[in-house]
Amino acid sequence: xxxxxxxxxxxxxxxxxxxxxxxxxxxxxxxxxxxxxxxxxxxxxxxxxxxxxxxxxxxxxxxxxxxxxxxxxxxxxxxxxxxxxxxxxxxxxxxxxxxxxxxxxxxxxxxxxxxxxxxxxxxxxxxxxxxxxxxxxxxxxxxxxxxxxxxxxxxxxxxxxxxxxxxxxxxxxxxxxxxxxxxxxxxxxxxxxxxxxxxxxxxxxxxxxxxxxxxxxxxxxxxxxxxxxxxxxxxxxxxxxxxxxxxxxxxxxxxxxxxxxxxxxxxxxxxxxxxxxxxxxxxxxxxxxxxxxxxxxxxxxxxxxxxxxxxxxxxxxxxxxxxxxxxxxxxxxxxxxxxxxxxxxxxxxxxxxxxxxxxxxxxxxxxxxxxxxxxxxxxxxxxxxxxxxxxxxxxxxxxxxxxxxxxxxxxxxx
Amino acid sequence: xxxxxxxxxxxxxxxxxxxxxxxxxxxxxxxxxxxxxxxxxxxxxxxxxxxxxxxxxxxxxxxxxxxxxxxxxxxxxxxxxxxxxxxxxxxxxxxxxxxxxxxxxxxxxxxxxxxxxxxxxxxxxxxxxxxxxxxxxxxxxxxxxxxxxxxxxxxxxxxxxxxxxxxxxxxxxxxxxxxxxxxxxxxxxxxxxxxxxxxxxxxxxxxxxxxxxxxxxxxxxxxxxxxxxxxxxxxxxxxxxxxxxxxxxxxxxxxxxxxxxxxxxxxx
Ligand SMILES: Cc1ncc(COP(=O)(O)O)c(C=O)c1O
Numbered sequence: 108x109x110x111x112x113x114x115x116x117x118x119x120x121x122x123x124x125x126x127x128x129x130x131x132x133x134x135x136x137x138x139x140x141x142x143x144x145x146x147x148x149x150x151x152x153x154x155x156x157x158x159x160x161x162x163x164x165x166x167x168x169x170x171x172x173x174x175x176x177x178x179x180x181x182x183x184x185x186x187x188x189x190x191x192x193x194x195x196x197x198x199x200x201x202x203x204x205x206x207x208x209x210x211x212x213x214x215x216x217x218x219x220x221x222x223x224x225x226x227x228x229x230x231x232x233x234x235x236x237x238x239x240x241x242x243x244x245x246x247x248x249x250x251x252x253x254x255x256x257x258x259x260x261x262x263x264x265x266x267x268x269x270x271x272x273x274x275x276x277x278x279x280x281x282x283x284x285x286x287x288x289x290x291x292x293x294x295x296x297x298x299x300x301x302x303x304x305x306x307x308x309x310x311x312x313x314x315x316x317x318x319x320x321x322x323x324x325x326x327x328x329x330x331x332x333x334x335x336x337x338x339x340x341x342x343x344x345x346x347x348x349x350x351x352x353x354x355x356x357x358x359x360x361x362x363x364x365x366x367x368x369x370x371x372x373x374x375x376x377x378x379x380x381x382x383x384x385x386x387x388x389x390x391x392x393x394x395x396x397x398x399x400x401x402x403x404x405x406x407x408x409x410x411x412x413x414x415x416x417x418x419x420x421x422x423x424x425x426x427x428x429x430x431x432x433x434x435x436x437x438x439x440x441x442x443x444x445x446x447x448x449x450x451x452x453x454x455x456x457x458x459x460x461x462x463x464x465x466x467x468x469x470x471x472x473x474x475x476x477x478x479x480x481x482x483x484x485x486x487x488x489x490x491x492x493x494x495x496x497x498x499x500x501x502x503x504x505x506x507x508x509x510x511x512x513x514x515x516x517x518x519x520x521x
Numbered sequence: 522x523x524x525x526x527x528x529x530x531x532x533x534x535x536x537x538x539x540x541x542x543x544x545x546x547x548x549x550x551x552x553x554x555x556x557x558x559x560x561x562x563x564x565x566x567x568x569x570x571x572x573x574x575x576x577x578x579x580x581x582x583x584x585x586x587x588x589x590x591x592x593x594x595x596x597x598x599x600x601x602x603x604x605x606x607x608x609x610x611x612x613x614x615x616x617x618x619x620x621x622x623x624x625x626x627x628x629x630x631x632x633x634x635x636x637x638x639x640x641x642x643x644x645x646x647x648x649x650x651x652x653x654x655x656x657x658x659x660x661x662x663x664x665x666x667x668x669x670x671x672x673x674x675x676x677x678x679x680x681x682x683x684x685x686x687x688x689x690x691x692x693x694x695x696x697x698x699x700x701x702x703x704x705x706x707x708x709x710x711x712x713x714x715x716x717x718x719x720x721x722x723x724x725x726x727x728x729x730x731x732x733x734x735x736x737x738x739x740x741x742x743x744x745x746x747x748x749x750x751x752x753x754x755x756x757x758x759x760x761x762x763x764x765x766x767x768x769x770x771x772x773x774x775x776x777x778x779x780x781x782x783x784x785x786x787x788x789x
Contacts, residue, residue: 137622137649139580141674296579301700400623413599414627415576
């Protein structure tokens with residue numbers, strides 16, 4: 108991986124989208140007219156809910172008593188030996204109920220679903236983490252739940268399919284296109300446009316048409332709000348760098364948001380470099396994509412000359428997506444955050460290191476962030492404090508990791 | 522070549538609705554698609570929508586997805602779409618492009634508008650943008666004299682219908698149902714209600730699409746709309762046929778049946 112030293116930090120006038128969901132030329136709402144009414148309804152419901160003391164209290168109660176928030180920050184001293192001695196602090200979203208940060212967004216949107224008087228929820232999922240979190244929230248709140256998952260991913264992540272079904276969700280294997288996350292989103296949109304009067308679409312990341320990028324970020328920003336205070340309490344100062352992996356970008360926006368105004372804090376997002384950006388088999392949208400429109404928003408997209416979406420590749424199903432949240436596109440363009448690819452091999456080396464030095468089996472997505480953080484630590488030097496979002500745990504990835512490292516993992520496999 | 526306003530003037534004078542047919546470019550091949558579109562015109566279709574194949578057609582059901590996937594697999598390009606427009610426009614009927622936004626943005630909005638006008642195209646039906654995001658397209662279409670066909674849907678509020686029709690030209694596309702493209706057995710009551718609400722906001726012709734597949738349905742819609750749009754049923758005729766030739770005959774026969782449905786009088 109290579110990290111450009113962050114360009115002189117540009118001051119950004121306000122980090123929020125405008126009232127129609129645009130960050131500069133990115134974001135917006137590129138959808139069939141049929142969905143506009145539902146997006147307007149959702150925008151209004153969210154605007155109301157975010158300042159309603161009842162809603163805030165209900166969500167906070169669930170976060171505390173159900174998710175297990177606040178998630179701790181772990182001082183990863185043995186891991187830090189591999190980061191040139193920089194101090195590495197892990198924000199432990201892996202300890203949340205259901206095993207990742209995805210639950211933060213899902214609980215917020217599931218409560219909104221109830222508020223809007225809708226009884227059915229649909230969701231897309233790649234690795235299955237967002238699908239499991241959605242199935243969980245629907246079981247808890249008594250909502251009907253259908254999850255769209257690429258047929259290819261249902262095979263790669265069979266364990267999570269079983270979890271969703273145990274939780275009472277219907278899992279639809281999507282056989283169209285590349286049979287992965289992007290096609291699952293297409294099918295979820297097709298369902299939504301047909302059933303929108305009683306169905307809410309719980310999109311799992313900070314992309315899609317307005318208000319999703321803003322709303323999902325706001326439900327995830329609890330990660331950074333907690334972590335900023337935790338780091339201050341622990342070290343007496345802000346961290347020098349904040350690091351996250353970027354699939355659609357929700358865990359990254361979740362931890363970045365609290366620090367956007369702290370111009371001295373460097374922000375790094377690590378994308379899936381797959382086999383290497385030069386091979387074309389990757390999911391590095393900033394390094395290997397270009398501005399375009401996908402799934403309702405204008406952002407960096409992996410596309411060909413004609414504007415056809417190009418298939419992405421990553422060992423990590425959760426980062427294997429050809430688009431990225433529009434606010435990331437904006438942070439990239441303004442230079443406020445720095446994005447770089449991490450290859451499959453680099454991520455798996457970091458995965459092994461976290462297992463062996465900290466006794467934590469991370470999600471392979473999160474291992475991309477750790478790989479990036481080790482490099483950032485080495486670049487910034489031994490006095491640096493690097494905060495890393497450990498977005499999820501690796502139980503779902505045991506079969507993939509076992510086959511990568513040549514360990515026998517019993518039945519199942521990647 | 523007749524323009525869209527001339528077409529609707531004529532169909533109004535004849536006391537019938539216009540029949541608009543869709544097929545994606547490049548399916549089963551670029552030339553096969555052109556032949557099928559010409560057969561549609563010969564069968565009685567009044568205007569053609571040439572679909573621009575796109576990898577993520579989220580407003581399309583399985584039938585059109587299957588055709589578009591095959592068009593992309595055989596390598597259909599945006600230039601092929603423009604060539605198809607050029608060939609079909611030579612039959613004399615108004616020829617539009619139906620597209621998702623990204624391929625047009627990637628080609629360059631101004632460049633696409635210019636090339637389409639130069640090929641004899643009449644306008645673009647945009648599946649996934651609303652006037653709010655269409656700033657560049659509003660300017661480019663104005664400059665090139667192209668129709669901007671936006672959709673209205675049963676879920677559209679009257680305010681949105683006003684906003685959309687104010688930005689539109691050529692005609693307004695009224696989506697008959699909440700859902701994706703694909704043949705359905707019946708005309709939903711929502712279609713008539715939507716046309717009435719749209720009528721109250723605009724004097725543009727209103728054409729109804731999504732789900733129309735038979736002469737009977739076309740006849741029903743022709744009673745309250747200015748045009749009937751048929752897509753998946755034509756695609757199905759090509760998909761199900763044993764050969765391209767048989768498919769083209771199927772398309773021609775379906776066009777004739779639908780033309781009787783919309784009210785037969787008048788030639789093309
Ligand atoms: C543990 C984990 N981290 C990260 C991601 C990537 O998503 P995002 O970029 O929205 O955080 C996923 C997605 O499945 C995930 O499961």
